[in-house]
Structures are given as C-alpha cells and as structure tokens.
Amino acid sequence: MIKAKNIHKSYGNLEVLKGVEVHIKEGEVISIVGESGAGKSTLLQILGTLDSPSAYKKYGTEITLDGESFVNMNDRQLSKFRNEKIGFVFQFHQLLPEFTALENVLLPTKISGKNVKESMDKAYALFDDLRLTDRLHHKPNELSGGEAQRVAVARALINSPKIIYADEPSGNLDSKNADDLHQLFFDLRDKYNQTFVIVTHNPKLAEITDRKLIMKDGLIIN
Ligand code: ADP
Ligand code: ADP
Numbered sequence: 001m002i003k004a005k006n007i008h009k010s011y012g013n014l015e016v017l018k019g020v021e022v023h024i025k026e027g028e029v030i031s032i033v034g035e036s037g038a039g040k041s042t043l044l045q046i047l048g049t050l051d052s053p054s055a056y057k058k059y060g061t062e063i064t065l066d067g068e069s070f071v072n073m074n075d076r077q078l079s080k081f082r083n084e085k086i087g088f089v090f091q092f093h094q095l096l097p098e099f100t101a102l103e104n105v106l107l108p109t110k111i112s113g114k115n116v117k118e119s120m121d122k123a124y125a126l127f128d129d130l131r132l133t134d135r136l137h138h139k140p141n142e143l144s145g146g147e148a149q150r151v152a153v154a155r156a157l158i159n160s161p162k163i164i165y166a167d168e169p170s171g172n173l174d175s176k177n178a179d180d181l182h183q184l185f186f187d188l189r190d191k192y193n194q195t196f197v198i199v200t201h202n203p204k205l206a207e208i209t210d211r212k213l214i215m216k217d218g219l220i221i222n
Helices: 040-047 075-085 101-111 116-129 145-157 175-192 203-208
Strands: 002-011 014-024 029-033 062-065 086-089 163-167 195-199 211-216
Touching (some): 002 040, 029 040, 040 062, 040 163, 086 145, 101 145, 116 145, 116 175, 145 163
Antiparallel strands (some): 002 014
C-alpha cells in the first residue's frame, strides 16, 4: 500500500526527518508514537501529500501509494491524487460549521465530481456504520465531540481512499469516546479492509494496533 524510503525534511538548519523508511500493507491499522517533536506529524503530512520532502532528488526519496509514485507530481496532480486516494482525520474535526453533517461528508465527492446518487448511498451506509443516522442533518455545533469526530471519519472515508492518516484523532475526546472511536477504526478495517495510520499519544490504542512504529529524532527506530 505504502512504500517509502529516504524521506528527509529540514526546516532551515533543523533536520526533522533523517531518512525515514516505512512500508505499510493494505488493511493494516498502524500507530505511530514518540515524543513531541520526533517528527510524527511531519511524516504523516509528507505521506499524505500535504507537505513535500526536502531535496528528494539528492536523497533518492521514493514514496509510492498503491504503486503510484507522487514525489514529483505538480500541485494540480497532487490535489486530485489526494482527494481521490487519501483520507485525513485530525485532532479537531475541521467540519465546516455552516453545513450539516451529511453535507460535510458529501463535500469530497462534489470536489471529485462523483455520481450524486452513488455518493448519497455511500454516505448513508457510512452514517449507519458510524452510528450517526440520527445526526445526518445536524450542524457541527449541534454534535457532541465524539459524534463530530465520527462525522470527520465518514468524510475521510467517503471517496473510498486507499489509506487514512489520522493525527491524534482522539486527542480531544474523553476516554470513553476515544475507545469508541478506536474500535470504529478496527470495525472499518474489518468491513472495508481500510488501511489506517494513526499518530497517537494514547497508549491503549498503540497497544492494540497491528503494528506500533516508534519515532525518535526524525527516524523510525523499530
Ligand atoms: P511530532 O508530531 O512528533 O510532535 P512534528 O513533526 O510536529 O513532531 O515536528 C518535528 C519538529 O519540526 C519540531 O521541532 C517542530 O517544531 C518542527 N516543525 C514542524 N513543522 C515546522 C514548520 N512548518 N516550520 C519549522 N519547524 C517545524
Ligand atoms: P502536533 O501537535 O500535531 O505535533 P504541532 O503543534 O507540532 O502539531 O504543529 C502544528 C502546526 O504548526 C503544524 O502544521 C506544524 O507544521 C506547524 N509548526 C510546528 N512547529 C513549528 C515551528 N517551529 N515553526 C513553524 N511552524 C511550526
């Protein structure tokens, strides 16, 4: 699913990633843990095409998602690639406040010009999977924290992405809602063979993922 090697990233003189190599198989639920500043978010942003590696030619950086290399795509190609192949969940749901839950979830399908009927069917199925069917027409400020985060997960899934990157997805939830969200990741993996890569400080989650990658000073050390 993901094959990446020689990922470097520097901000000025600060070398944040020092030649990261990572392989991720389809259907894996992976956690990335490590101290603050280790480079976890930066790695996720680069794997997710939201940021670019430094000097990829010099370092011979290779990153492929589902066999497709994207390090040398231009911005327009990258936006399309990202919208179709990658889903994101962040610590704060980042739903658009003036839209309903359903409208928020459908937004990525509009951007990629997907069939409306099929998109609606998929959205209803996801609201069902995520136990949100009674929240379709609620706006984000009418949802609980756990519900809003589940809507964000539905939005990440709507285009059937190859992979979902989550950066501290339960960082803003109480432990009950956090456990609940984590269980949903595994349920979605079991149902759709969905691949998840999750940066987390939650030790319970890290212990139950298929693999726990530990980052330290810009490298994966296990
Ligand atoms: P983690 O997610 O493990 O906490 P990050 O990837 O967020 O680590 O950050 C790694 C290091 O890179 C930190 O020292 C951080 O301050 C620095 N950093 C991250 N983004 C930027 C940026 N845009 N400009 C400068 N430094 C940054
Ligand atoms: P996280 O908690 O996910 O590691 P951070 O608080 O480290 O997030 O970073 C939040 C945002 O700020 C990121 O987009 C990161 O790129 C940026 N950032 C982090 N550190 C710096 C920095 N020293 N200078 C500029 N931007 C930074």
